[in-house]
Amino acid sequence: MPGGTDGSDRTLIFTYGTLKRGFANHSLMQALIASNDAVFLGQHRTDVKLPLVCGPHGVPFLLNLPGSGQHLIRGEIYSVSTRGLRHLDELEGITLGHYERLPISVIPAEDDGTRDGDATAAVEAEAYYAHRSFAEEMWKRSGGVGFGEFAQDAAKEYVKREARPKDRSFLDEIRLFCSSN
Ligand code: PCA
Numbered sequence: 269m270p271g272g273t274d275g276s277d278r279t280l281i282f283t284y285g286t287l288k289r290g291f292a293n294h295s296l297m298q299a300l301i302a303s304n305d306a307v308f309l310g311q312h313r314t315d316v317k318l319p320l321v322c323g324p325h326g327v328p329f330l331l332n333l334p335g336s337g338q339h340l341i342r343g344e345i346y347s348v349s350t351r352g353l354r355h356l357d358e359l360e361g362i363t364l365g366h367y368e369r370l371p372i373s374v375i376p377a378e379d380d381g382t383r384d385g386d387a388t389a390a391v392e393a394e395a396y397y398a399h400r401s402f403a404e405e406m407w408k409r410s411g412g413v414g415f416g417e418f419a420q421d422a423a424k425e426y427v428k429r430e431a432r433p434k435d436r437s438f439l440d441e442i443r444l445f446c447s448s449n
Pocket residue numbers: 282283284285286287288293327328329360396
């Protein structure tokens with residue numbers, strides 16, 4: 269079976285949203301774990317403060333706007349095979365311009381969070397950030413207020429893809445969301 273057998277093709281992925289345990293898209297991660305394409309490595313938080321907001325349909329977006337965030341973001345780290353990454357990239361609409369998978373520094377959550385920017389303990393991973401084409405707009409639309417964690421209360425607003433209106437693309441929904449009040 270390709271992928272996941274020798275550990276040499278693994279990428280560390282920091283999940284902060286619906287891919288986490290107990291959230292709407294975790295079933296994909298579970299399927300990848302079952303096929304040996306992903307391994308859960310534990311709770312981490314970002315090394316620096318970053319904005320985390322919810323867009324249309326309660327979809328969470330980490331914004332690649334260091335300096336704008338008020339919170340260290342909590343999430344989970346997985347080691348993912350190349351095959352697993354293809355599935356995650358597909359879910360996150362990489363080719364459609366929904367998210368961009370880019371480097372992120374994270375710290376094991378056991379570290380108490382008081383050492384903002386401590387490079388010595390940081391782990392280099394990748395995360396699905398909001399695509400740069402709308403990140404600034406989304407931050408403005410959110411009034412410059414974000415979360416420290418995508419938790420169950422925020423997740424109640426989440427609408428799965430199958431349940432969304434089919435007459436608009438997700439990027440159109442994002443544009444509408446960003447220009448609404
Ligand atoms: N899924 C990815 C990015 C946002 C989302 O809902 C994640 O959980 O990290």
